[in-house]
Amino acid sequence: MSEIAFLGAVELGLVYAFVGIGVYLAFRVLDFPDLTVDGSFPLGAAVAGVLFVSGLDPWTASLAAILAGACAGLVTATLNQRFGILHLLASILTMIALFSINLRVMGRPNIALINQPTILSPFYGLGLPEQYVRPLVVLVMVVIAVILVARFLNSDFGLAMRATGVNPRMARAQGIDTGVHIYVGMALANGLVGLAGALFAQTNGFADVTTGIGTIVVGLAAVIVGETLFRPRLVIWALVGCVVGSVIYRIAIQFALSADAIGLQASDLNLVTAVLVAVALILPRLRRGRAAA
Amino acid sequence: MLKRVAATALVGLLALPAAAEEVSVAVTAIVEHPALDAARDGIRDGLADLGFKVGENLKFSYESAQGNPATAAQIARKFIGEAPNVIVPISTPSAQAVVAGTKDIPVVFTAVTDPVGAGLVADAARPGGNVTGVSDMSPIPDHLALIREITPGVARLGIIYNPGEANSVALANRLKELAPGAGMQIVEANATKTAEVQQAARSLVGKVDAIYIPTDNTVVSALEAAVQVAEQNRIPLYAGDTDSVPRGAIAAIGFNYYDIGLQTAQIVARVLKGEAPGSIPVTQAQGTDLIVNPGAAEKMGVTIPEAVISRANTVVK
Numbered sequence: 369m370s371e372i373a374f375l376g377a378v379e380l381g382l383v384y385a386f387v388g389i390g391v392y393l394a395f396r397v398l399d400f401p402d403l404t405v406d407g408s409f410p411l412g413a414a415v416a417g418v419l420f421v422s423g424l425d426p427w428t429a430s431l432a433a434i435l436a437g438a439c440a441g442l443v444t445a446t447l448n449q450r451f452g453i454l455h456l457l458a459s460i461l462t463m464i465a466l467f468s469i470n471l472r473v474m475g476r477p478n479i480a481l482i483n484q485p486t487i488l489s490p491f492y493g494l495g496l497p498e499q500y501v502r503p504l505v506v507l508v509m510v511v512i513a514v515i516l517v518a519r520f521l522n523s524d525f526g527l528a529m530r531a532t533g534v535n536p537r538m539a540r541a542q543g544i545d546t547g548v549h550i551y552v553g554m555a556l557a558n559g560l561v562g563l564a565g566a567l568f569a570q571t572n573g574f575a576d577v578t579t580g581i582g583t584i585v586v587g588l589a590a591v592i593v594g595e596t597l598f599r600p601r602l603v604i605w606a607l608v609g610c611v612v613g614s615v616i617y618r619i620a621i622q623f624a625l626s627a628d629a630i631g632l633q634a635s636d637l638n639l640v641t642a643v644l645v646a647v648a649l650i651l652p653r654l655r656r657g658r659a660a661a
Numbered sequence: 662m663l664k665r666v667a668a669t670a671l672v673g674l675l676a677l678p679a680a681a682e683e684v685s686v687a688v689t690a691i692v693e694h695p696a697l698d699a700a701r702d703g704i705r706d707g708l709a710d711l712g713f714k715v716g717e718n719l720k721f722s723y724e725s726a727q728g729n730p731a732t733a734a735q736i737a738r739k740f741i742g743e744a745p746n747v748i749v750p751i752s753t754p755s756a757q758a759v760v761a762g763t764k765d766i767p768v769v770f771t772a773v774t775d776p777v778g779a780g781l782v783a784d785a786a787r788p789g790g791n792v793t794g795v796s797d798m799s800p801i802p803d804h805l806a807l808i809r810e811i812t813p814g815v816a817r818l819g820i821i822y823n824p825g826e827a828n829s830v831a832l833a834n835r836l837k838e839l840a841p842g843a844g845m846q847i848v849e850a851n852a853t854k855t856a857e858v859q860q861a862a863r864s865l866v867g868k869v870d871a872i873y874i875p876t877d878n879t880v881v882s883a884l885e886a887a888v889q890v891a892e893q894n895r896i897p898l899y900a901g902d903t904d905s906v907p908r909g910a911i912a913a914i915g916f917n918y919y920d921i922g923l924q925t926a927q928i929v930a931r932v933l934k935g936e937a938p939g940s941i942p943v944t945q946a947q948g949t950d951l952i953v954n955p956g957a958a959e960k961m962g963v964t965i966p967e968a969v970i971s972r973a974n975t976v977v978k
Contacts, residue, residue: 369742376738376762380731467853471824478753478827480780482761572734573761573780576754577825579730586731621732625724625739635693637727 369626372499377622379503381615383571385510386564387583388590388610389517390557396591396606397521398553399533400448403459403584407466408440408558410580412565414470417479417575426487430566437562440466441554449547463580470577479575486570502571509567510611513560518604520556529553561587589645590614596652620644684713684933685720685745689736689759691752692728694878696904696918700751700772703922704929711930720745726755734758741766747929753779753827760792767938770794771925772918774828774876776943785943793938795925797828797946799876799901801835803914805843807951811912811958811965812871812897818845819869819896821861821887823879825853832875832901855883862890869896874910876901884908888957895962906952907977911963915948950974 369377387405394402412433419429440462447458471477491501520526529549531539536546561583569575593616594600594609624632624640632640688704690697705721713719722745726733737758740748747767750756756770760781768791773779776796782788785796808815820836822829833849840847848869850861858880865872872891874880880887881902888909891898900910903917924946932938951969954977958965970976 370739372742373735373739374742376742377735380734384731467825476778476827476830477825478757478779480757480778482757482780568731568734572730572737572758574730574754574757576730576757576827578728578754582729618735621735622739625732625736635725635727637725637732 369622373622373626374619375499375503377618378615379499379506379571380568381618382503382506382510382611383564383567384586384590384618385611385614386513386560386567387587388594388614389513389607390560390564391584391587392591392606392610393517393553393557393560395588397530397533398550398557400550400554401456401459402441402444402554402557403456404440404444404462404466404554404558405561405583405587406580407463407470408437408561408580409565409568409583410470410575410577411440411466411473412437412562413569413575413579414473414479414565414577415562416566417481417569418474420481420484420486420570421479426485426489426570430487430563430570433562433566434559435562437565438555438559440562441556441558442551444558445551445554449550466580467577470580474575474577477577479569480573481569481575482573488570506567506571513563514604514607514611517556517560518607521603525549525552586614586617589617592649593617593645596649599652617645683718683720684747685722685743686713686747686749686929686933687740687743687745688721688723688749688751689726689733689740689755690723690750691726691730691733691755692878693725694882696876696878696881696902697751697772699904699918700922700925703919703924704749704771704926705922706919707923707926708930710923711926713930713933730754730758734762737762747932749925749929756781756794764791766791767932768792768794769925769929769932769938771921772797772828774798775831778831779827782943787939788941788943789939791938793928793932793941793943795921795928795944795946797876797916797918797921798835799832800915800948801832801839802843804873804899804901805839805845807912807914807969808845808871808873808897808899809843811969812963815845815870815897817848817869819848819850819865819872820875821850821852821858821865821872821880822875822877823853824851826877826879829875829877829880832877836873836875852880852883855879855886858883859886859890862887866890866894866896871897871899874898874900874905876916881905884910892957892960895960897958897961897963903948903950903952903975906954906957906975909957910954911958911961912951912953912965912969912973914952915950916946917948917950920948920950921946952977 415436416433444462532546532549590613594613598609600606724736852861952975
């Protein structure tokens with residue numbers, strides 16, 4: 369694996385770390401299996417893409433992408449809380465609706481952002497090669513996000529949100545308005561995913577309606593690989609686990625791409641990726657088994 | 662042990678001069694699909710005809726993103742890191758990921774319908790920089806003329822395409838622009854996945870006099886579903902690519918992706934011989950082969966005129 373390929377994998381892993389954190393919030397903290405992310409990821413890319421092309425500054429465009437993602441999360445939460453639609457189904461409805469909405473937002477299926485100014489542009493002139501600048505800038509943003517989300521989850525409001533996920537009936541008995549926490553949590557989760565979409569568009573030069581496919585799988589892989597590695601008791605380590613898990617997932621794919629030397633074909637990529645992630649999941653278990661024996 | 666290391670080093674040194682003459686071409690596509698695979702094979706065979714042979718003086722690598730744009734981005738980085746002599750991305754998202762990642766390595770894209778709209782080049786005639794390629798914009802005026810000739814009564818022409826595919830939207834816009842000039846009006850039906858193609862075809866029944874399937878990855882993958890609806894309701898169905906005619910379309914002009922691969926290979930070879938990509942204009946894919954399927958036409962209640970059959974390059978039995 370070349371240096372550029374490795375750094376590219378790290379960079380993409382860091383971009384998808386926002387998805388990992390979002391999926392962690394919905395799936396683990398709120399216990400809300402949320403497929404909205406397959407739509408809110410390209411929504412973030414679409415909103416940011418359209419605003420860049422119309423000349424808005426990249427930071428405002430990225431902020432708009434976060435808000436758009438948050439709105440998508442609110443729609444899912446509303447379908448579930450206000451109208452009693454099963455959470456999985458509610459998120460699927462939002463996801464498929466977003467495909468059409470993303471096409472409307474962009475006006476076409478693909479927006480090119482090559483040579484557009486992005487939030488990364490000001491950092492390119494600082495002397496470091498581009499392939500280092502991109503992961504470093506995204507890393508700084510990820511660190512800020514991890515600190516903010518950890519502080520949020522350890523605040524009184526955040527603790528109530530965690531209680532909502534663990535035992536909603538008990539939470540309500542303690543006077544917690546579980547509905548509010550689900551709305552806020554889903555908005556936060558999908559806002560982070562929208563930001564990931566906006567960053568993906570900026571680091572790769574295009575926004576495309578098809579970028580959402582499989583986002584939930586990537587997010588879940590990040591969460592689970594992170595949990596396996598860190599076995600976290602503290603929220604902060606769970607969040608760090610999402611970030612590390614996301615980067616490992618991308619490095620695994622990069623290895624899968626380089627696996628043609630051992631007789632594998634391009635069409636085997638998905639299988640190789642699945643096997644690599646499965647091994648990452650099984651190894652710690654085997655180690656534990658041996659320690660017990 | 663030391664001897665073995667020395668021997669290995671010696672062999673390595675001896676191999677160097679041969680390795681220095683080898684050129685490398687890295688090809689990537691967004692998805693594996695008969696037309697895109699044909700383009701890839703065309704590139705490889707075309708390069709062989711021009712003196713760049715796999716196993717002799719050419720290292721040819723290929724990766725598919727399996728439909729996932731994030732994987733396309735990773736493949737782009739992999740190839741950029743390997744620094745081959747030329748990178749050949751097939752399809753719009755693959756090309757964008759590669760072009761966004763490198764300003765140095767020559768890029769020759771192919772099977773991109775609207776390269777200017779996709780941001781790959783600012784000017785198709787003078788691309789500049791490290792990028793050029795082959796556009797697969799269908800010869801729409803020729804296709805409309807063929808439909809006119811075989812079925813003169815067509816006033817409303819239905820098209821089925823995936824609104825999520827950049828290439829297809831570019832084609833649909835071109836059709837809407839040119840159809841009035843051919844005395845036709847376009848009626849659209851959308852299918853975002855292969856499972857929706859049959860329903861989209863049904864939605865056109867009663868509303869159109871003929872159906873045209875553009876070179877859309879989703880719809881062409883499920884062509885048989887549309888053909889079935891067309892046969893049951895006796896609506897003539899035409900295609901934008903020749904590969905679809907043996908599968909049940911009445912006729913098509915030109916456009917075989919293997920040929921597009923061969924055309925791409927010529928440009929790749931020019932770059933390998935030292936020409937700057939930016940000085941080579943973006944080429945329009947050529948397609949002049951006429952292929953007809955009288956059996957399919959009969960099932961759709963159409964007789965192909967003798968004049969068309971006699972000038973066809975291929976008649977499907």
